[in-house]
Amino acid sequence: MRGAENGPVPAVRVRAVSDVDDELRGELLSCWTDVSNAGGAVGFVPPVTQDDVAPMLDRLIEGVRSGRDVLALLTVDDAPAGFATLVGSLSPLRRHWGTVLRVQVHPSYQGQGLGRALMGGVHEIARGLGWEFVHLTARGGTGVDAFYRGLGYTEHGRLPGAIRVGPGDDRDEIVLACRLGPRPE
Numbered sequence: 264m265r266g267a268e269n270g271p272v273p274a275v276r277v278r279a280v281s282d283v284d285d286e287l288r289g290e291l292l293s294c295w296t297d298v299s300n301a302g303g304a305v306g307f308v309p310p311v312t313q314d315d316v317a318p319m320l321d322r323l324i325e326g327v328r329s330g331r332d333v334l335a336l337l338t339v340d341d342a343p344a345g346f347a348t349l350v351g352s353l354s355p356l357r358r359h360w361g362t363v364l365r366v367q368v369h370p371s372y373q374g375q376g377l378g379r380a381l382m383g384g385v386h387e388i389a390r391g392l393g394w395e396f397v398h399l400t401a402r403g404g405t406g407v408d409a410f411y412r413g414l415g416y417t418e419h420g421r422l423p424g425a426i427r428v429g430p431g432d433d434r435d436e437i438v439l440a441c442r443l444g445p446r447p448e
């Protein structure tokens with residue numbers, strides 16, 4: 264991240280979004296497409312076009328507009344830099360528990376602590392929803408589970424070979440969960 268000697272420190276924010284206008288949809292679409300083409304494990308295998316990603320994004324937006332899900336939008340100096348979605352359960356037995364999907368930081372911003380900032384924001388939003396646990400899955404063989412372990416997630420098993428990234432290349436789906444403690448100081 265830029266330091267004081269290189270100009271002002273950028274303003275990093277994560278906010279909960281409950282509606283997505285056309286401009287933001289376009290930003291999310293290019294982010295998700297660029298992340299996928301850079302090898303990110305967010306539902307696709309490269310190469311993909313925006314047309315490939317759009318149906319999945321529109322399903323995500325539908326969930327957000329319905330009020331069931333929440334979009335956590337990461338911005339740097341007000342420009343979108345990444346996102347994740349918090350997916351709630353309709354079961355009355357699971358109101359304390361939720362799932363996080365599509366965690367991603369645009370490749371031009373990766374490796375600067377923004378993924379950690381995004382997940383901090385996700386946890387803050389989750390606490391606001393009354394969640395005590397967050398669950399997510401990671402694609403085996405990518406190493407990304409180490410990112411989550413560094414944030415306090417623990418592994419609770421693997422679905423063997425559940426993700427087929429190509430012929431003869433099946434990956435485990437790693438199940439991770441984190442108990443949300445009290446809000447950090």
Ligand SMILES: CC(C)(COP(=O)(O)OP(=O)(O)OC[C@H]1O[C@@H](n2cnc3c(N)ncnc32)[C@H](O)[C@@H]1OP(=O)(O)O)[C@@H](O)C(=O)NCCC(=O)NCCS
Pocket residue numbers: 298302303304305365366367368369372373374375376377378379380400401402405406407408409410413
């Ligand atoms: C995973 C992702 C969100 C991390 O964001 P980021 O901004 O690059 O990560 P940060 O700079 O905040 O890294 C925080 C810590 O996690 C570690 N880390 C980040 N990505 C990692 C990876 N892929 N494997 C192992 N460790 C990783 C960093 O080294 C850093 O460790 P440190 O605190 O000890 O220095 C980002 O790389 C991304 O969008 N990847 C593509 C999409 C994807 O695969 N998402 C996962 C879906 S399950």
